[in-house]
Amino acid sequence: MTTLWGSKKTDDNNDDAASTEGPEMPRNSGEDSRREPTERDRLLPESNNRRHGRSDGYLDPDDPAVSPYNLWTVRFARGLTVLFLAISFIWWVLLFVSIFVSPPGLHTRGSGFTDFAFTTLTTGILLLSLLFFSAPSTAMRACLAVISILLLVDLILIVAFSRLRHEEGPPGMASVAWSTLMAAYCVGTDRLVTWGKHEEEERLTGRPETKRSLKEWLAVLVATLFLVIYIVIVVLITGTLILRARDSTLKMGGKRYLVDGNKYAVHLNCIGEAKPDANGNRQPTILLEAGEEPLEYDFEHWAYSAWQNGTIDRYCYWDRPGYAFSDAAPSPHSAGMCADNLAEALARKGEEGPWIVVSAGYGSLVSRVFSARHFTQVEGIMMVDPLHEDLLHRVGSPTRGFLIWAQGIISPLGIQRLGGALFKGRTREDRVYGRNAYQNGKLIKAKLQENLVAESLTKSEISNARTIQKLDTPLVIVSSGIETRKSDQWEKKQRDLTKVTDTLLSWDVVNKAPHMLWDTYDGRKVMEKRLGQLVKAAMKNRGKMSEEE
Known part of the structure; x- marks a missing residue:
């Protein structure tokens, strides 16, 4: 037994001696064995090297310890x-x-x-x-x-x-x-x-x-x-x-005004000057509210033509939060909040009315809340193919909301905007408020905000507005013939909107006009004619009130 152990010890010593032949691998002394190991010390015993076929004291490159x-x-x-x-x-x-x-x-x-x-x-x-x-x-x-x-x-x-x-x-x-x-x-x-x-x-x-x-x-x-x-x-x-x-270098008419505790700014502009009539009364200012697209794209052009033709003396228009030149608002944001933003911007600009509110599509919800909350200043309401509150499920659809959100997520890549600018000659106007405005991240967020609260906050606000709406306010409805023929439900709800007040001046269904009636000559012609009648009715009502006083 003594001989066997002695032989084994000799073999181990020989192995230790062999291991010193590798570079930077000296034989451990007694002093080395007592010191604390460092990250430079060998991780595995030399017997492990022999199992991997190495006899020079180094590990195999594929050894897990080589890390x-x-x-x-x-x-x-x-x-x-x-x-x-x-x-x-x-x-x-x-x-x-x-x-x-x-x-x-x-x-x-x-x-x-x-x-x-x-x-x-x-x-x-x-x-x-x-x-x-x-x-x-x-x-x-x-x-x-x-x-x-x-x-x-x-x-x-x-x-x-x-x-x-x-x-x-x-x-x-x-x-x-x-x-x-x-x-x-x-x-x-x-x-x-x-x-x-x-x-x-x-x-x-x-x-x-x-x-x-x-x-x-x-x-x-x-x-x-x-x-x-x-x-x-x-x-x-x-x-x-x-x-x-x-x-961002595109010039805009008017100015931005801070609203909602100076959290964000909305764009507001007014065109023309209200002139007094023979009795010293001035025409009411037309207050435009966009539909589903920025107002500057087409809707404001129709109003500008009416102003040039002398149908109206003055009009103001604004961009809802997220649209065109306005900042985006915090979420959630409803139609009623938009109406409050408009009122605050008008006050900051020093505008006092009286107003005739003219709106289209989704914007009719905003104008209805505004007219109900400021009924003493609103002398007429004109709605162009308006959206009824019972159809808000179309705006608030979960599927639509997801698709809008997905479009927003990829909007920073600007694939369509870059392609339009490089290959289709799209201009700054196209991207800010024109045909490509729907690709803008701010507008996408505004659409998502409309979707999120359509059947909750917005629907509740419209219901309250209908309750407190002044019933003797003159009302004009102009509807799309294409949309009413396409959907019996749409036609039924258009008819119901003629009862928002008790003073309906007219309800026109323009036969071949789409949802955006101002895109057709017949639509613009009917709209301008009815707006002129609405202005005269508002002036007449004001005259009667003056006589009674």
């Missing part, structure tokens, strides 16, 4: 990445919620979709970095560097243009700054892991590994493909921001 995670710096960087991902995810959730219900301090005067897009991109970059943390590559660093440079350009654009800065606000600027920082940080961590990988390979295998396994190449390929997609996304966002910066 950059052995270095505390790499482990710390990975933990920091996890922390940054958690922070980004929390911010992502807050921005997601703010699209539907705006928490205090998170409301932006823009759509809210752009900062959400930047935060989604940040979360994707950090998640990709974690998934492929131990497989660094030059391709990944190059892609991340391109992304960080493009994001820096986006940040400069937002800060440099006052309108973009105004719309995005602190949440938007913080989101793009954080995204830029995280992209640059991921470049650094990828480089750190590359260094750590080489360090550990040199320490444990004798040399840095220059070859990759098939699994590693697949990881690099997948990560690079995702980053290329991210680059395309950032390029599209940058192009959209450039278009928005150009659109």
Whole structure:
């Protein structure tokens, strides 16, 4: 037994001696065995090397112990990445919620979709970095560097243009700054892991590994493909921001007025001057309310023609929150809130009325609430193919809401807007209030807000407005012949709207006119004629009231 143990000890000593032949692997002395191990010490016993066919004291390159995670710096960087991902995810959730219900301090005067897009991109970059943390590559660093440079350009654009800065606000600027920082940080961590990988390979295998396994190449390929997609996304966002910066230089008539505790501003403009008649009475000012599109596109042109023809002396128009030149409002936002915004903007401008409210489509809901709440100032109501409150389920449909939300989520990419500008010659006017205004993130958010509260807040407000509406107010209804023939329900509800007041002057159904009647000559002709009659009726009523007094 003594001989056997003695022989084994001799063999072990010989093995120890052999192990010292490898570079930087000295035989452990008694003093070394008593000290605390460090990250530079061998992880596995030398007997493990022999099992893997190595007799030089080094590990096989495929050994699981050969990992950059052995270095505390790499482990710390990975933990920091996890922390940054958690922070980004929390911010992502807050921005997601703010699209539907705006928490205090998170409301932006823009759509809210752009900062959400930047935060989604940040979360994707950090998640990709974690998934492929131990497989660094030059391709990944190059892609991340391109992304960080493009994001820096986006940040400069937002800060440099006052309108973009105004719309995005602190949440938007913080989101793009954080995204830029995280992209640059991921470049650094990828480089750190590359260094750590080489360090550990040199320490444990004798040399840095220059070859990759098939699994590693697949990881690099997948990560690079995702980053290329991210680059395309950032390029599209940058192009959209450039278009928005150009659109912000478009001149507007009138001014923006702060409303709702100075949280956001709405655009209001007035044309003409009300002239007194022989009795010293001035015509009421026509107050226009848009339908489903920005009012400047077509509806205001019809009013301008009526003003030029002398049918009316003066008219005012505004953009509801999110439309054309107005800021977006916090969510939720209803038709009644829009009516209050209009009243506040008129007061800030110094307008006192009296008014004849002229509205179309969804805007008729806003004008009805406004006329009911300000019945002493409203002397006439004209509604063009108006939306009935019993049909609000069409606006508030969950399917429609989801599609609007999905359109908003991809709106920062601006695929349609960029394509229109590059290949179809679309102008700033087209994008702000014209044919392509529906692609604008602010307008999409306004549509989503209309959808979210259509069958709750808005329906309740319209019901209350109908109860308190002044019944002797002259009323004119002009309906689309196409829409009434298409739907018996639409025709029935148009008939019901003629009973909003007890003083119906006329109800016209224009035979070949679509929902937007002002797009046809017959529609414009009937609308202008009835508006002139409504103005005369309002003046006549005012004269009677003066005589009675």
